[in-house]
Every structure is written in structure tokens, then in C-alpha cells.
Amino acid sequence: MAHTTDSSAPQxxxxxxxxxxxxxxxxxxxxxxGMRASEVRSLFAVANRPEVVSLAGxxxxxxxxxxxFLAEMTARLMRERGPKLLQYGGGQGEEEIRTQIVEVMRHDxxxxxxxxxxxxxxxxxxxxxxxEIFINPGDVVVAEAPSYVGALGVFRAYQAEVIHxxxxxxxxIPEALEDTLTxxxxxxxxxxxxxxxxxxxxxxxxxxxxxxxxQIVEICRRHGVIILEDNPYGLLGFDSEPLPALQTYDxxxxxxxxxxxxxxxxxxxxxxxxxxxAVTQRMVLAAESAIxxxxxxxxxxxxxxxxxxxxxxxxxxYRSMYRERRDAMLESLSEYLPSCSWTVPDGxxxxxxxxxxxxxxxxxxxxxxxxxxAYVSGTAFFSDGQGRDHMRLSYCYxxxxxxxxxxxxxxxxxxxxxxLVTMFGAExxxxxxxxVDHPSTETH
Amino acid sequence: MAHTTDSSAPQxxxxxxxxxxxxxxxxxxxxxxGMRASEVRSLFAVANRPEVVSLAGxxxxxxxxxxxFLAEMTARLMRERGPKLLQYGGGQGEEEIRTQIVEVMRHDxxxxxxxxxxxxxxxxxxxxxxxEIFINPGDVVVAEAPSYVGALGVFRAYQAEVIHxxxxxxxxIPEALEDTLTxxxxxxxxxxxxxxxxxxxxxxxxxxxxxxxxQIVEICRRHGVIILEDNPYGLLGFDSEPLPALQTYDxxxxxxxxxxxxxxxxxxxxxxxxxxxAVTQRMVLAAESAIxxxxxxxxxxxxxxxxxxxxxxxxxxYRSMYRERRDAMLESLSEYLPSCSWTVPDGxxxxxxxxxxxxxxxxxxxxxxxxxxAYVSGTAFFSDGQGRDHMRLSYCYxxxxxxxxxxxxxxxxxxxxxxLVTMFGAExxxxxxxxVDHPSTETH
Numbered sequence: 001m002a003h004t005t006d007s008s009a010p011q012x013x014x015x016x017x018x019x020x021x022x023x024x025x026x027x028x029x030x031x032x033x034g035m036r037a038s039e040v041r042s043l044f045a046v047a048n049r050p051e052v053v054s055l056a057g058x059x060x061x062x063x064x065x066x067x068x069f070l071a072e073m074t075a076r077l078m079r080e081r082g083p084k085l086l087q088y089g090g091g092q093g094e095e096e097i098r099t100q101i102v103e104v105m106r107h108d109x110x111x112x113x114x115x116x117x118x119x120x121x122x123x124x125x126x127x128x129x130x131x132e133i134f135i136n137p138g139d140v141v142v143a144e145a146p147s148y149v150g151a152l153g154v155f156r157a158y159q160a161e162v163i164h165x166x167x168x169x170x171x172x173i174p175e176a177l178e179d180t181l182t183x184x185x186x187x188x189x190x191x192x193x194x195x196x197x198x199x200x201x202x203x204x205x206x207x208x209x210x211x212x213x214x215q216i217v218e219i220c221r222r223h224g225v226i227i228l229e230d231n232p233y234g235l236l237g238f239d240s241e242p243l244p245a246l247q248t249y250d251x252x253x254x255x256x257x258x259x260x261x262x263x264x265x266x267x268x269x270x271x272x273x274x275x276x277x278a279v280t281q282r283m284v285l286a287a288e289s290a291i292x293x294x295x296x297x298x299x300x301x302x303x304x305x306x307x308x309x310x311x312x313x314x315x316x317x318y319r320s321m322y323r324e325r326r327d328a329m330l331e332s333l334s335e336y337l338p339s340c341s342w343t344v345p346d347g348x349x350x351x352x353x354x355x356x357x358x359x360x361x362x363x364x365x366x367x368x369x370x371x372x373x374a375y376v377s378g379t380a381f382f383s384d385g386q387g388r389d390h391m392r393l394s395y396c397y398x399x400x401x402x403x404x405x406x407x408x409x410x411x412x413x414x415x416x417x418x419x420l421v422t423m424f425g426a427e428x429x430x431x432x433x434x435x436v437d438h439p440s441t442e443t444h
Numbered sequence: 445m446a447h448t449t450d451s452s453a454p455q456x457x458x459x460x461x462x463x464x465x466x467x468x469x470x471x472x473x474x475x476x477x478g479m480r481a482s483e484v485r486s487l488f489a490v491a492n493r494p495e496v497v498s499l500a501g502x503x504x505x506x507x508x509x510x511x512x513f514l515a516e517m518t519a520r521l522m523r524e525r526g527p528k529l530l531q532y533g534g535g536q537g538e539e540e541i542r543t544q545i546v547e548v549m550r551h552d553x554x555x556x557x558x559x560x561x562x563x564x565x566x567x568x569x570x571x572x573x574x575x576e577i578f579i580n581p582g583d584v585v586v587a588e589a590p591s592y593v594g595a596l597g598v599f600r601a602y603q604a605e606v607i608h609x610x611x612x613x614x615x616x617i618p619e620a621l622e623d624t625l626t627x628x629x630x631x632x633x634x635x636x637x638x639x640x641x642x643x644x645x646x647x648x649x650x651x652x653x654x655x656x657x658x659q660i661v662e663i664c665r666r667h668g669v670i671i672l673e674d675n676p677y678g679l680l681g682f683d684s685e686p687l688p689a690l691q692t693y694d695x696x697x698x699x700x701x702x703x704x705x706x707x708x709x710x711x712x713x714x715x716x717x718x719x720x721x722a723v724t725q726r727m728v729l730a731a732e733s734a735i736x737x738x739x740x741x742x743x744x745x746x747x748x749x750x751x752x753x754x755x756x757x758x759x760x761x762y763r764s765m766y767r768e769r770r771d772a773m774l775e776s777l778s779e780y781l782p783s784c785s786w787t788v789p790d791g792x793x794x795x796x797x798x799x800x801x802x803x804x805x806x807x808x809x810x811x812x813x814x815x816x817x818a819y820v821s822g823t824a825f826f827s828d829g830q831g832r833d834h835m836r837l838s839y840c841y842x843x844x845x846x847x848x849x850x851x852x853x854x855x856x857x858x859x860x861x862x863x864l865v866t867m868f869g870a871e872x873x874x875x876x877x878x879x880v881d882h883p884s885t886e887t888h
Contacts, residue, residue: 022722
């Protein structure tokens with residue numbers, strides 16, 4: 001369409017490519033300046049090359065899903081309920097799926113009411129909404145050390161201060177949490193919530209023991225701190241049924257986040273939060289402001305899948321598929337990385353590897369990619385620069401053979417790095433350290 | 445699942461219903477305290493009763509969509525591309541749909557590159573992301589008087605100050621905008637953007653004239669203010685092809701928001717923003733933090749629909765359907781509300797009615813609902829309490845016969861109110877005014 005313009009902007013250039021300069025740089029909000037691409041994200045470009053074995057990603061392997069069933073189910077929904085499927089819904093999400101979610105959560109021992117549930121665009125949005133409604137800039141979130149990179153990004157976006165509290169093989173350490181909270185309070189900080197992934201932790205691969213669960217809840221209750229319990233992997237245990245959710249110990253003090261991304265499929269972007277009623281209603285207000293309503297096609301498709309398919313049988317198939325990959329991972333680690341140690345996950349997607357003394361996972365990554373294997377450096381999972389001696393390895397997406405080949409390559413890389421450290425010692429390590437903050441280090 | 449609990453929370457009570465008390469009230473962030481249900485939302489409960497003719501909602505009428513085609517298309521996508529459809533996507537949205545969006549925007553005269561587009565969960569999320577990355581608490585957004593209620597909610601959530609700038613039948617008045625910006629600057633305020641709906645304005649029903657478009661762009665450019673151009677209805681003109689978007693006059697100074705909700709269907713929750721490259725990249729970072737990625741089922745379904753269906757023919761059908769309803773609305777207004785005046789929309793969903801001297805749309809609403817007709821009071825569309833003498837009437841969803849019946853009922857209500865005002869004069873009006881802030885006035 002031809003029309004006059006009184007602007008001097010180089011319009012034809014715009015049509016071919018975006019300019020990298022930013023005329024609006026000085027206009028951004030303070031919170032925007034803290035947002036940056038996560039280490040995980042900037043890895044994707046290289047990790048997705050076909051010759052690279054990626055032990056970096058968190059994508060579920062959804063090849064086993066019943067596509068024919070889903071095709072027929074979706075077509076039927078569209079024919080019979082199209083005008084509902086294609087219309088706006090309510091901000092809290094459809095009661096139909098919230099009722100199903102109540103059933104899903106029974107597996108975690110939760111007795112919930114659909115009114116207390118909000119359906120979100122993945123549980124990531126629930127994280128975002130909780131942080132939006134609770135965090136003033138400078139408020140504190142206590143999170144595990146290490147913690148989910150996507151949650152740390154949300155906390156940073158809302159200018160929260162993250163304080164990490166240590167874990168061992170049984171998850172969060174109650175005494176240490178008590179110390180962390182007491183110390184923060186004595187410094188006058190407002191600790192708003194504890195963010196925790198109690199089951200098959202991302203990235204640590206550990207599970208909070210049954211014994212510690214009531215202790216963690218009691219400590220937080222005493223300190224007036226909400227628990228944000230994030231449980232995307234809870235049903236994907238390899239050896240036993242799920243432990244009771246933290247939510248079951250004190251429903252008034254816990255906001256529980258769930259997701260269909262790992263127990264079914266992420267492509268619909270449907271997750272949820274179960275919260276005390278008043279908190280849920282605030283999340284709904286924030287959600288309506290953010291997106292009006294969650295997508296109806298996803299909500300009604302998943303509700304129908306849960307009603308008409310043996311979805312728990314699918315969960316069992318996921319469990320055995322991921323167990324096989326976990327086994328391949330652990331066996332390969334024993335064979336190829338004897339100088340490392342690692343956690344032994346009973347479920348979920350990840351193991352957390354500790355490198356030999358002197359090695360730096362962050363600095364080692366370019367060499368690993370050169371050797372056609374990718375992982376995520378432990379530094380991604382801390383807000384304070386910790387984690388250089390760790391890497392997260394995921395076994396969810398590659399085949400067992402690929403996992404073995406990837407770990408074999410990683411073994412070569414680690415051995416080579418060890419030689420360097422032996423030759424150059426601490427000096428080498430410092431060089432690595434300073435390279436990290438160099439802005440041109442794109443793959444970090 | 446049986447388990448011990450050391451908490452005193454009344455768990456069984458929780459299972460049956462949520463408590464209305466909020467133990468976390470003192471923990472909320474400042475921004476959360478400004479969030480409240482919009483007037484539009486709180487109307488829904490009554491407006492949706494079957495006996496009420498709702499001229500209040502903004503839901504598109506999607507009855508004409510080709511459900512059989514969509515059923516077959518969706519089934520085919522699931523069978524042939526299921527693993528992609530059901531997986532996570534990238535934070536910016538799929539290139540496949542961004543390429544299609546470039547084509548859609550050509551109807552607005554826009555020459556864009558897919559790299560400059562971010563796919564969002566409805567254009568509402570684009571509004572949210574823009575506000576998130578640009579607005580510090582206390583920053584100013586200039587918006588039309590009146591303005592879209594959902595945008596005002598977002599601005600309030602980020603603690604922006606909204607300053608309204610007046611319109612006439614040709615949309616925003618350039619001289620008044622110049623004054624508004626100059627006055628705000630002289631008060632030391634940071635005006636970050638102008639939020640405008642140039643085509644078939646919600647709620648005003650007017651369109652920014654061709655002549656004024658370059659003037660508005662030039663004024664904003666001179667004042668260093670970004671334009672946030674929200675264009676959900678642009679293709680739904682009744683009499684002529686769309687005017688060129690503001691974006692075409694200065695692509696470096698305009699962020700353009702589009703949506704499939706009105707030209708196709710809202711149920712997939714797919715909208716988009718076209719912005720200068722650097723701004724787009726910041727929106728992507730914020731979006732990844734908020735939701736990781738937009739839903740794949742919606743993106744790939746809409747991309748396929750645009751590629752394989754005559755989507756523009758569907759737009760033409762929408763146009764003629766909505767034109768018929770607009771005509772029913774305008775004819776009924778002439779017949780039943782002779783003491784009111786109203787705008788004459790050339791497209792879109794709404795007309796903006798001015799009540800006779802002394803009447804208060806906000807206070808009149810309970811009487812209207814009693815007479816089984818609903819509208820939105822003009823007060824919903826201002827951040828500063830203006831709008832009592834206006835109501836928004838929408839003709840998008842009810843049938844022409846329902847529209848006529850609804851307007852007839854509204855005529856009865858207006859006449860009765862006029863009599864009251866004649867009898868009691870200004871005193872009556874004051875009573876109405878004070879009733880508004882009464883917390884138990886649920887339907888307001």
C-alpha cells in the first residue's frame with residue numbers, strides 16, 4: 001500500500017533486517033536491565049546441531065505419545081465443541097480441567113478443591129505470577145543451592161534477592177534452612193517465600209526425604225515464609241510412588257505448582273497452581289492482566305485426554321523409558337568419568353556431577369562443544385556465581401546409545417582438562433574465571 | 445495417601461471450600477495491591493444470565509468458522525507433525541507463523557521481517573511485556589480518553605500513571621496530544637509510551653483519520669515517546685480497506701500489536717508484537733521468563749489455517765456479519781434512545797454512547813440489569829474516574845434481533861432515569877456518585 005511518510009526512518013532497510021542498535025535503550029525500566037538470556041538458552045544454538053550429543057536440554061521425550069488417538073480426539077472436540085474450544089475462557093481456567101487436576105494431585109496425597117486452582121500457561125507462568133504478586137524489589141526468595149534456572153530468571157526479573165540454602169542427598173537441610181532464614185531476618189530482609197523442587201530436583205537430581213518434609217514446612221511456617229513447591233517431575237519416580245507433597249502438611253502455607261509438560265506434553269503450555277483461596281484469586285487477577293485467559297484448545301484437549309485415555313499408563317511408560325536412560329547415564333558415568341562424583345536420581349531428568357578439584361565446568365564448555373557434547377554449567381543454577389565445579393547432565397531426551405556416546409566424549413574432555421590443570425594449576429583456573437564475564441563469550 | 449502432619453491447619457475444611465480470609469495479606473507486593481477486578485469482569489456473572497441481553501462483552505461471534513475443516517486440519521497436523529506440535533518451542537514463537545504474520549500485516553501496509561516479530565499469548569501478553577520492560581513505578585503512559593480497559597489494568601499492575609488525551613470523531617487530536625506531552629514533561633514526568641487503538645477504537649468506536657496519522661507519529665517522535673499501536677480490529681472495517689498503520693510511518697518508533705482473536709478465533713490465545721529488533725529481543729527475554737514459550741498447538745494450527753484456508757474470505761464474512769449487527773445497533777439507538785448521542789463505527793465491535801445531561805451510566809447499571817440488559821459503564825475506560833456520562837455498547841456477540849431488544853430495554857431504563865433526574869435533579873446524581881465506591885456494589 002502506497003502512502004506518504006514524513007519520517008526519516010530507513011524503512012526499506014527495516015524490511016530486510018532488524019538493526020542491532022537500540023534507540024530506546026535509555027527508556028527501559030530498571031527491571032528490564034536485569035533480564036538476560038540464561039546460560040541454558042544461549043547453549044541451544046550449538047547444542048541443537050545434529051553432530052552434538054546434548055546432555056544439556058530439559059525437553060521431555062514425547063515420541064511414545066498416541067498420536068492417532070490424539071488426532072481423533074482433537075478432531076472430535078473441534079466438531080462437537082468447536083465454538084467453546086475457539087472462544088475466550090475465564091481467567092482462572094476451565095472448571096472441567098481444574099476438576100481433572102484435583103484427580104492428578106491425589107497421586108501426591110493432595111485433597112484439593114477446583115476453586116483453589118488456577119490454570120496457567122505452563123507452571124512457568126505460575127512462578128511468574130507468584131513472584132509478581134509477592135515480590136517488591138529487594139525482597140528475598142530463599143531457593144535451594146542449586147536451583148532451577150528458569151525460576152532464578154523470574155526472581156531476577158522482579159528484582160528479588162535470591163539466597164541459596166544448601167542440600168544434601170536428602171534434599172534441603174532443615175538446620176541449614178533455619179540458619180538461612182534466621183540470618184536473613186537478622187539483617188532486616190523480607191523473606192517472602194522458599195522456592196523448592198522437592199522431587200527429582202532440577203538440577204540436583206535429589207529428593208527431599210519423607211522425614212524432612214514436615215520439618216521444612218514447620219520451619220517456614222514459624223518464620224512466616226510461604227513455600228512455593230514446584231513439582232513438575234513428581235509422578236516420574238522410577239522405583240516407588242510419590243512422597244506426600246509439602247502442601248499436604250499445611251495447605252494454608254504452601255503454593256503447589258504442577259505441569260502437564262512432563263507427564264503428558266509441553267506443547268499445549270498448560271500448568272497450574274494450587275494455592276490458599278485468597279492467593280489464588282490474586283493470581284487470577286494478575287493472570288487476567290497478563291494474558292486474559294489460558295488457551296482453551298490446550299485446556300479442553302488435556303481435560304479430554306485425562307478423561308478418555310489411560311493417562312497414568314502413559315506416565316508408567318515414561319517412567320520406564322526414563323529409567324532406562326538414567327541407567328545408561330549412571331553406567332556411562334562410572335565407566336568414563338571415574339574422577340567425578342554425581343547424584344543418583346530416583347526419577348526425573350537430571351544428574352548433578354561434581355568435577356575433580358580444579359576443573360571449571362563453565363570454562364570447559366567450549367572444549368566440550370568442540371568434542372560434540374553439551375551440558376549446562378553449574379553456574380547457571382546459582383544467582384551468586386557458585387557452581388563452577390558442577391555440571392548438570394540430562395538424560396531425558398537422547399537415546400541410551402547417544403547418552404553413552406555423549407558421556408564417553410565428556411570423559412575425554414574431562415581427562416584433557418585434568419591434564420591442563422595438573423600442568424598449569426590454579427593459574428589456569430583463574431584465567432578461566434576471568435573469561436566468564438567477557439561479553440563476547442556467546443556460548444556461556 | 446495417609447501421612448502424618450505436624451500442622452494445625454484445618455485440612456479437611458480446605459478440601460471442601462477455600463477460606464475467604466487471607467493469612468498472607470501483609471506479604472503481598474505493592475503492585476499487587478493495585479490490581480483489582482475490572483468493571484467488565486465483575487459484570488460477567490450477571491451479563492451471562494440467559495435472560496439478559498448483554499451489550500457488554502467483547503467476545504467475537506465465531507459461529508461461522510469452518511469446524512469440519514479445522515477438525516480435519518488439526519487431526520492431520522497431529523498425525524504428521526505431532527512430536528513438534530506437542531513439544532516446547534522457542535521463546536520468540538515459530539518462524540512458520542511469524543512468516544504468515546508478515547503477510548497478514550501487509551493488509552495494514554506494513555513491510556516487516558519475521559525476526560522483528562514475537563508471538564505472544566494473545567496481544568494482551570504483548571501489552572504486558574511492553575509495560576514490563578518499559579515502565580518503572582510512576583512512569584507515565586499516555587492513552588486515549590477513553591481507553592481499552594484491559595490495557596489500563598496492565599498499566600495499573602506496573603504502577604504506571606495514565607494520562608488521558610482527548611479524541612474526537614477522527615480519533616486522537618494532535619494538538620491536544622502535543623499539549624498533553626508538553627504538560628507532562630514540564631511536570632518532570634517520564635512519558636514512556638503512547639498507547640493507542642487507531643482503528644475502530646475500543647470503546648470509542650472511532651478511527652484515527654489518514655491525515656492525522658503522520659502528525660501523531662511526528663509528535664511522539666519529537667517527544668521521544670514510543671507508540672504502542674494496538675490493532676486487533678483493523679481488518680474488520682465495514683466500508684473500506686484499512687488505513688496504513690502508524691507503524692508504516694516510522695518503524696523505529698512504533699510497536700505494533702496484532703491478534704488472531706478477532707480475525708480468526710481467540711481460543712488458541714495467539715497474538716503478536718512487531719517492534720524494533722532490540723525491543724523485540726527484550727520482549728523475548730521477558731516472555732521466556734513469563735511462560736518459556738507460546739503454545740505450539742495454537743501457533744502451528746493458525747499457521748496451517750492461514751496457509752491452507754481462504755482466511756481472508758473468512759474475514760470478509762466477519763465484516764458483513766458485524767456490519768449487519770452494527771446497523772441493527774445504530775437503527776435501534778435512533779429509535780429507542782433519541783435523547784442520547786453515539787459514535788458511528790466503520791468497523792470493529794463497539795459504539796460509545798453519551799447519556800443525556802444528569803444521567804450516570806455507572807449508577808444506572810443495576811436498573812439496567814433489572815431490565816435484563818447489560819452494558820459497560822464509561823468509567824471502566826478511564827483511570828481517573830471520568831466516563832459517568834458514557835456507556836460502551838457492543839454489537840459483536842448478540843444477534844441483530846437481540847441487539848434491537850436490548851437497546852429497546854435500555855431505552856426504557858434511560859427514560860426512567862431521565863424522569864428521576866427531572867424530579868430530583870443534581871441531588872439524585874450525587875447519591876449515585878457516592879454509591880459507586882460502596883464495596884458491596886458487586887456488579888460495578
